[in-house]
Amino acid sequence: MSRNVSVVSRTRTDTRERVLTAGLRLFTRHGYFNTTTHDIARESRVSIGAIYHHFRDKEGIARGVYTMLLERMVDIIQDIHRLHSSTHDRCRALMAVLFKLAEEEPEAMEFMLHAKHREFLPTETPVCSSKPFAMMRDFVREGAQRGEIRAIDPMVASVSLFGGAIRMIIARLDGVVERALPEYLDEVWACGWRAVAP
Amino acid sequence: MSRNVSVVSRTRTDTRERVLTAGLRLFTRHGYFNTTTHDIARESRVSIGAIYHHFRDKEGIARGVYTMLLERMVDIIQDIHRLHSSTHDRCRALMAVLFKLAEEEPEAMEFMLHAKHREFLPTETPVCSSKPFAMMRDFVREGAQRGEIRAIDPMVASVSLFGGAIRMIIARLDGVVERALPEYLDEVWACGWRAVAP
DNA sequence: TTGATGAGAACGAATGCTCGTTCTAGTATA
């Protein structure tokens, strides 16, 4: 529509986004409870008043960060679903993306994987029952139906296929792994696939 | 006001232990930052003053809980090492113990695995570079040297063998898995071993 | 036995500070 409206909404979402970005960085780096709203104001260069104009409370910021990341993740997984047809290719592409993301946006990864959200987002479901994880399990379940992976408990198949990768990411984020994750992709994938291949 | 009229007077280590037990329960159930020292006092039936007599500060309690659990874990792993000689048997025994522990002492498991200690124990190393995890990796490394598992990066082998089990435990603690973990042991183990067997 | 002594342990009200939130005043945009 008119240019003016778009300008306003851009500034508006811009402020929101700055707060979310600062929140993500600070929450990840120091933890939710070691981050004050004033820290976020300073880091985002948005005033306290503006923050409370956009978010109900501190928890609202965390919730905003969390859903932003989850939605992004869901998009990525849907793309993968669209782009590949076999279970093997889908899961492998997913693992590759996870490794890449962990290197490019370690803070986002850490926030999604490592943070124990229930401690400060009591109403959210735990990460591993969140949508992205459920979609991951759906990949596997479908694969089992099609006979592309062995007929075992779907949950077991899912953690066996991706568990190694996720532990690897966590280890990397904790500084226990030295080389970049994509360098390990082939080996980790081979192990995961062996675990569930028919 | 007569208090502590019990026949057997409380011993020093008894008080300490009560605080640690209460701390473990509350930290796990509500999180470190949602637990006040007064909550711990109430739960442990130890006065605030007594708590501060035994621990330097709140963080000291958390550190106490953490090291208590790690030490217990190290003992368990050493026992396993003594009792079994092959890599296969050792790792399988370890997985069985982890599943059993997760059912019997979910709070202890959760504290060790799930809590992001660095948020409130800034000086501690992250869990996955702690002694128990290192010992787990040593099992695997030794297995690779002996040719009992494939010649792949030891870190990759380790996360591939145990990653599924650990994810399974986390899922179980989060309420995503319905049946008791030991029921899944055979399947999870088979998957893990397939991933790294020569 | 009785009583005195001291040290470690336990007590909990009081303190003081931190930090999430509110409020009033101000500026830009439509």
Add this chain to the structure above:
DNA sequence: TATACTAGAACGAGCATTCGTTCTCATCAA
């Protein structure tokens, strides 16, 4: 003008920690 947004000072509830006091008990002298 009205609406949307921003600013940052001020507030006050909540919480970790302190500290002066009390309790318990082993030891030993008388």
